[in-house]
Amino acid sequence: xxxxxxxxxxxxxxxxxxxxxxxxxxxxxxxxxxxxxxxxxxxxxxxxxxxxxxxxxxxxxxxxxxxxxxxxxxxxxxxxxxxxxxxxxxxxxxxxxxxxxxxxxxxxxxxxxxx
Amino acid sequence: xxxxxxxxxxxxxxxxxxxxxxxxxxxxxxxxxxxxxxxxxxxxxxxxxxxxxxxxxxxxxxxxxxxxxxxxxxxxxxxxxxxxxxxxxxxxxxxxxxxxxxxxxxxxxxxxx
Numbered sequence: 517x518x519x520x521x522x523x524x525x526x527x528x529x530x531x532x533x534x535x536x537x538x539x540x541x542x543x544x545x546x547x548x549x550x551x552x553x554x555x556x557x558x559x560x561x562x563x564x565x566x567x568x569x570x571x572x573x574x575x576x577x578x579x580x581x582x583x584x585x586x587x588x589x590x591x592x593x594x595x596x597x598x599x600x601x602x603x604x605x606x607x608x609x610x611x612x613x614x615x616x617x618x619x620x621x622x623x624x625x626x627x628x629x630x631x
Numbered sequence: 632x633x634x635x636x637x638x639x640x641x642x643x644x645x646x647x648x649x650x651x652x653x654x655x656x657x658x659x660x661x662x663x664x665x666x667x668x669x670x671x672x673x674x675x676x677x678x679x680x681x682x683x684x685x686x687x688x689x690x691x692x693x694x695x696x697x698x699x700x701x702x703x704x705x706x707x708x709x710x711x712x713x714x715x716x717x718x719x720x721x722x723x724x725x726x727x728x729x730x731x732x733x734x735x736x737x738x739x740x741x742x743x744x
Contacts, residue, residue, distance in 0.1 A: 520673070552735075559635070559722050559735030560674070605673055618664055618676030618690060619733075 519543045520608050522622035535593040537625050539606030546608040551591045554603045601629045635725050635736035643742045644713045652739045655705040656725030663706045668720045713743045
């Protein structure tokens with residue numbers, strides 16, 4: 517049973533436009549959410565996170581929105597750049613440290629930025 | 632600081648052999664996590680260790696898999712009597728105190744032939 521779902525395996529966006537990556541979760545105990553970016557043959561790189569007490573967190577071109585009632589979060593990238601082409605993983609934790617039981621990851625969305 | 636170092640980057644083992652994957656955390660980090668990524672899947676949590684202690688191994692198969700993080704030296708993920716289904720990318724992450732300092736290594740790609 518997948519507790520974190522990324523229903524779009526891939527997404528193609530034109531350079532300069534907005535990229536919106538979506539993530540749904542089922543476990544209401546999750547209270548901390550993260551987005552990671554991964555290039556081929558590399559480990560995931562932390563992008564941005566959000567605590568359940570917030571509904572938005574912004575860092576430069578990246579904004580994460582959280583809708584707790586819908587158990588849905590999204591990552592917005594604007595404007596999209598060629599270097600943003602990568603696989604994006606949504607992850608969730610039952611505590612801000614994520615230590616006791618690690619992170620639960622979605623299967624990832626492959627974002628392709630077209631020139 | 633070279634970040635989280637994992638070696639080897641690629642490891643090929645025949646069925647029945649042992650695989651040893653090493654992870655050196657970032658300097659000063661005492662929390663280590665191991666994750667496995669099967670093809671076309673997300674990362675799955677395996678085990679969380681602090682120096683000399685296993686804190687949570689709920690994601691690790693009960694048989695053939697073990698992990699350690701000794702007082703000196705890297706963390707080791709050991710897989711005994713490997714089978715084809717163990718073929719995956721194994722990622723290690725380290726943290727200073729918790730999640731925000733969670734840094735992943737580049738992974739070890741294990742192929743069982």
